[in-house]
Amino acid sequence: FYSAWLTYAHQYGQYPDAAALAAYLFQRDGITAADGQPLTGEGLEAFVAVFQEREFGDGxxxxxxxxxxxxxxAPPAPASAETDTRQTPAIVGAQAAEGKQGLRVNAAIADEETAPAEANKASDLTTVDRYYLAWVEHQKQRGAEPTDKQLSAYLDEKGVQGRGGKPISPSTLRRYLLSFRAYGVWAEHRMRNEAPLADAVAQDCATRGITAQYNNPITATDITKQAHDFERRWKALTRYRADAQS
Structure with missing residues (x-):
């Protein structure tokens, strides 16, 4: 849990509270409580208090x-967005500055309804869902969000290629990265509310420095347009992880 707490801070530029950590652990690792239900913030409050005491001394x-x-x-964050930062955050200042810079992406949220939608009948995961899982797994293993090129290479390592057995084009993956970030925030809200408020999700994205094309803010309308697919992915991933644990 402590490692995930630090990784969250590195990724989003702020330390998570207990509820956010619970959502993050479920979405990233599929970790559940003993009864098989998603973790709750109440179950992690004691852990977070210990983590804060360990990190800051005063809680x-x-x-x-x-x-x-x-x-x-701390030294400034790497100048290039292509840099593969693999270190675990050790200095609060460094991870806050670096995390916020790394989340600003000049891209529009992709409409996944136009994306390849091949689904595995057992899990109902679409092709883009599997890209998302690889994106999450890369962060878990290497401590940093992958760029489009890094995600392409990572998928290739896992045997996921495009046409002709070639690596999936980074330009193909690039259009989904912002959506993955927005979904991650939406999923945290979904842990606490079956119908996440678009305004609250958009505000949370802004707080974390997640922006749309030309650094324009992600709006509640943007989130609303994606809500149907976000809910579909949430349910598909929940079933997928339940199947994996059974």
Whole structure:
């Protein structure tokens, strides 16, 4: 749990509370409670309190630290978005600045209804769902969100190729990356509410520096347009992980 707590901070630029950590663990690793139900924030509150004490000494979150202050405590984040950052965050300032920069992507949220929709009958996962799982797995294994090129190479390593047995084109994967980020935020809200509020999800995206094309903010309308597919993916992943554990 501690490793996931740190990885979340590195990815989103802020430390998660108990509810956010529970959602993250379920979506990333499929971790459930003893009864097979998703973890809850109440079940992780004691863990998070210990993590905060270990990290900060006084149990207080560092979320109010400014980016300017953070920059003075650690070397600047890598200049290139292509850099494969594989280190686990050790300095609060470094991960906050780096995480926020890495989430700003000039891309529109892809409409997955136009994407390949081949599904495995046993799990109902679409092709894009499997891209998403690889995207999550890369972060879990290597401690950083993959770029389109890194995700293409990672999928190729796992035997997932495009036509002619060639690696999937990075340009094909690029159109889904923003949607994956937005879904990750939506899924955290879905853990707490069966009908996530689009305004709240959009605001959370803004807080984490997740932006649309030309750094325009993701709007509630953007989230609403994706809500149907997000819910479909949520249910498909839930079934997939339940099958994997059975």
């Amino acid at each position: 207080e979150s560092q979320g109010e630290e400014t980016d300017h202050e953070a920059g003075e405590q």
